[in-house]
Amino acid sequence: MGDFHSLGLSDWLVKQCKQLGIDKPTPVQENCVPAILEGRDCLGCAKTGSGKTAAFVLPVLQKLSEDPYGIFCLVLTPTRSLAYQIAEQFRVLGKPLGLKDCIVVGGMDMVTQALELSKQPHVVVATPGRLADHVRSSNTFSMRKIKFLILDEADRLLEQGCTDFTKDLEEILGTLPAKRQTLLFSATLTDTLQELKSIAMNKPFFWESTSETRTVEELDQRYILTPEKVKDAYLVHLIQTFTDKHDDWSIIIFTNTCKNCQILTMMLREFNFPTISLHSMMKQRQRFANLAKFKASVYKILIATDVAARGLDIPTVQVVINHNTPGLPKIYIHRVGRTARAGRNGVSITLVTQYDIHLVHSIEEQTKTKLTEYPVEEKEVHKILTQVNVTRRECEIRLESTDFDEKKEINKRKQLILEGKPYLCFSVLSQIGSQRLSLSVKLYLNMTEQKQKSL
Numbered sequence: 023m024g025d026f027h028s029l030g031l032s033d034w035l036v037k038q039c040k041q042l043g044i045d046k047p048t049p050v051q052e053n054c055v056p057a058i059l060e061g062r063d064c065l066g067c068a069k070t071g072s073g074k075t076a077a078f079v080l081p082v083l084q085k086l087s088e089d090p091y092g093i094f095c096l097v098l099t100p101t102r103s104l105a106y107q108i109a110e111q112f113r114v115l116g117k118p119l120g121l122k123d124c125i126v127v128g129g130m131d132m133v134t135q136a137l138e139l140s141k142q143p144h145v146v147v148a149t150p151g152r153l154a155d156h157v158r159s160s161n162t163f164s165m166r167k168i169k170f171l172i173l174d175e176a177d178r179l180l181e182q183g184c185t186d187f188t189k190d191l192e193e194i195l196g197t198l199p200a201k202r203q204t205l206l207f208s209a210t211l212t213d214t215l216q217e218l219k220s221i222a223m224n225k226p227f228f229w230e231s232t233s234e235t236r237t238v239e240e241l242d243q244r245y246i247l248t249p250e251k252v253k254d255a256y257l258v259h260l261i262q263t264f265t266d267k268h269d270d271w272s273i274i275i276f277t278n279t280c281k282n283c284q285i286l287t288m289m290l291r292e293f294n295f296p297t298i299s300l301h302s303m304m305k306q307r308q309r310f311a312n313l314a315k316f317k318a319s320v321y322k323i324l325i326a327t328d329v330a331a332r333g334l335d336i337p338t339v340q341v342v343i344n345h346n347t348p349g350l351p352k353i354y355i356h357r358v359g360r361t362a363r364a365g366r367n368g369v370s371i372t373l374v375t376q377y378d379i380h381l382v383h384s385i386e387e388q389t390k391t392k393l394t395e396y397p398v399e400e401k402e403v404h405k406i407l408t409q410v411n412v413t414r415r416e417c418e419i420r421l422e423s424t425d426f427d428e429k430k431e432i433n434k435r436k437q438l439i440l441e442g443k444p445y446l447c448f449s450v451l452s453q454i455g456s457q458r459l460s461l462s463v464k465l466y467l468n469m470t471e472q473k474q475k476s477l
């Protein structure tokens with residue numbers, strides 16, 4: 023393996039890497055950095071935690087230092103917290119350049135963002151929805167001259183999942199110059215990306231790690247077979263065991279819904295475990311605050327939905343627990359990739375019910391790894407079963423007495439209105455009929471009326 027100099031990077035960047043403990047390039051960096059410096063488009067597929075971020079940040083900074091202007095580079099990423107993490111890497115590595123960056127994500131003040139964009143930052147890191155909003159509503163900034171477009175977690179941005187970025191991406195791409203370098207990175211590349219490889223212009227460089235397995239060797243992948251009703255008792259038992267055995271530990275628990283995330287957080291707190299949550303029903307500021315507290319080890323347990331499955335880089339995470347078995351192997355790969363990063367060891371434990379066994383088989387098939395059973399003293403689990411289930415029920419009742427479900431409905435409706443789906447909105451709205459709701463109907467009607475008038 024060479025060093026960063028031999029990849030074509032300048033002294034100041036190599037020095038900057040050293041200061042951060044980045045001495046030797048990882049394979050994805052070793053292969054992609056020279057191709058990007060040559061001016062080629064690049065598709066990089068490498069395992070979680072293998073340093074893909076620096077693989078694009080370093081060559082962009084090198085090129086920026088040769089011809090500095092703004093806006094030089096646009097990075098798009100599917101989640102808000104990931105946008106902050108990427109911007110941080112640019113800021114730290116690009117410090118000697120006096121790098122100016124701008125983060126454009128939903129849930130934050132649009133006016134402040136517009137002002138920052140108008141100051142022509144070198145690098146813009148954005149989630150597609152909010153950047154498309156700015157493109158539609160503002161003419162105070164231009165991306166006509168950007169040199170680099172980067173899609174991080176590219177498969178997620180391009181797939182048509184529950185959050186479909188297609189429309190926003192089209193809008194953004196329309197404002198970019200055709201002559202640019204396009205870089206796509208992910209730990210999981212889909213067929214669409216494989217197709218893209220064959221049709222892309224600009225002689226794209228494609229790099230995929232040659233390893234047979236899709237997860238890292240340092241990750242010990244386990245499962246526990248459990249009936250649905252005993253799952254929470256296993257969870258409490260596992261956490262208790264980790265607490266007893268390790269001083270310096272932190273755990274991410276993934277679950278399938280925001281509500282479940284909330285209930286599990288309340289339940290684990292009842293057992294005095296330092297727990298905090300992260301899901302899309304929380305306000306953006308609260309999400310950042312919780313993530314910061316988890317990173318700082320103020321709370322050792324983070325319960326999250328898949329909003330935290332991709333990209334988050336928190337070195338202290340030693341254990342990932344899947345409270346539900348992910349329906350897609352790809353989601354499993356990203357979730358368990360929150361531990362065992364950058365050569366460290368880690369454990370993942372997936373709670374599997376009898377109905378999920380086929381999901382485990384397809385995970386094993388895709389990752390080319392066999393999950394092994396995690397040994398548990400069942401007697402100990404059964405001792406706490408009743409107490410855990412009663413506590414969970416109490417938490418469910420407590421949550422039902424709050425406006426959690428109502429908030430969820432309001433969020434859903436806001437989304438429908440933003441997407442311009444009036445009929446659907448009406449049918450959802452008419453079921454509830456509170457004052458706040460009729461207000462949002464009026465607002466929507468007003469907006470469409472004005473739109474029609476202006477037409």
Ligand SMILES: Nc1ncnc2c1ncn2[C@@H]1O[C@H](COP(=O)(O)OP(=O)(O)OP(=O)(O)O)[C@@H](O)[C@H]1O
Binds near residue numbers: 051070071335
């Ligand atoms: N050459 C290197 N040597 C040592 N550590 C590195 C090197 N390059 C990056 N790192 C560190 O490795 C960690 C993981 O990097 P990064 O977040 O870029 O992974 P990733 O490949 O993007 O993972 P994911 O697919 O989960 O997003 C970071 O903390 C980063 O600082």
